[in-house]
Amino acid sequence: MDKFENYRALHVPGDPFILANVWDVGSARMLAGMGTKALATSSAALAFVQGSRDMGTISRDDALAHAEEIVAATALPVQGDFENGFGDDPDTVAETVRLAGEIGLAGICVEDICYTDNRPYPLELATERMRAGAYAAQSLGRDFFFVARADGVMNGLYGMEEALTRVQAFDKAGADGLYVPLPPSMADLARICAATKKPVNALAAGAFTAATLADFAAAGVARISLGSALARATHRVIFDAAEAMLTKGDFSPLAQSIAGDQVQDLIDRGAPSGTGRG
Numbered sequence: 001m002d003k004f005e006n007y008r009a010l011h012v013p014g015d016p017f018i019l020a021n022v023w024d025v026g027s028a029r030m031l032a033g034m035g036t037k038a039l040a041t042s043s044a045a046l047a048f049v050q051g052s053r054d055m056g057t058i059s060r061d062d063a064l065a066h067a068e069e070i071v072a073a074t075a076l077p078v079q080g081d082f083e084n085g086f087g088d089d090p091d092t093v094a095e096t097v098r099l100a101g102e103i104g105l106a107g108i109c110v111e112d113i114c115y116t117d118n119r120p121y122p123l124e125l126a127t128e129r130m131r132a133g134a135y136a137a138q139s140l141g142r143d144f145f146f147v148a149r150a151d152g153v154m155n156g157l158y159g160m161e162e163a164l165t166r167v168q169a170f171d172k173a174g175a176d177g178l179y180v181p182l183p184p185s186m187a188d189l190a191r192i193c194a195a196t197k198k199p200v201n202a203l204a205a206g207a208f209t210a211a212t213l214a215d216f217a218a219a220g221v222a223r224i225s226l227g228s229a230l231a232r233a234t235h236r237v238i239f240d241a242a243e244a245m246l247t248k249g250d251f252s253p254l255a256q257s258i259a260g261d262q263v264q265d266l267i268d269r270g271a272p273s274g275t276g277r278g
Helices: 003-009 025-033 043-050 060-073 090-102 123-138 160-172 186-194 206-210 213-219 229-248 252-256 260-270
Strands: 017-021 038-040 078-081 107-110 145-149 177-179 200-203 223-225
Touching: 003 145, 017 229, 025 038, 025 060, 025 260, 043 060, 043 229, 060 078, 060 090, 090 107, 090 123, 107 123, 107 177, 123 145, 123 160, 145 160, 160 177, 160 186, 186 200, 186 213, 200 206, 229 252
Parallel strands: 017 038, 017 223, 038 078, 078 107, 107 145, 145 177, 177 200, 200 223
Antiparallel strands: none
16 A cells, blocks of 8 residues: 555544644654654644634645645655635635645545634535535545544534534545544544544544543544644743743753754654655
């Protein structure tokens, strides 16, 4: 199998793998050097890098250019976090999938939220958008994993019953995987997994950071993504160290850092064959 087929094969309900969302070449290679099986971009983490905001301010060209850098950074398959597909109509979603395939992504996820007025697309339009994305993915001529996201629960725009309706509609529309970020509880996550035979992604953020890999497996999850949580963890370190330095003149938090040689070694390990020092 090539890396795209391998990526699909990783998605086993009840035996989840960790999809590590990264934000630059260094973080991609470091995670690859530590043994992660696949990488993903994060729209929020990219916004942090650009000094911008998530949800509608990153252009498709910028997202594609960033994703292409991550694809080239390691030999691992990469999933693109491509917000709502960068447009309201189904044809735009299909074009986004086509462009994502051209730069070597292993798949993308697309949300069901309209950013211009912060509302979910009506169910019929939302389903047509996912159908267009799924058809475009199937037309690429190689394996491409298309994930349909129902984001209304996380954003407080609809409840679990609507999310389940959408999951089942997106499943029938041909999506390869389904994703309802941050449902109210692990029991609700299990309901999502039970509503489809397709692989389900879960987000390790918020209250779900208290869950273990075994907990996600028991719920039936196939994939656990990090979203911007790992990027925000690094910002926590920056914030704590900077606050101590700037308000107290205390540099002691810097003593908790990792050795530069260790960072470099991991980055070298994660580089594509022949490009690292090691």
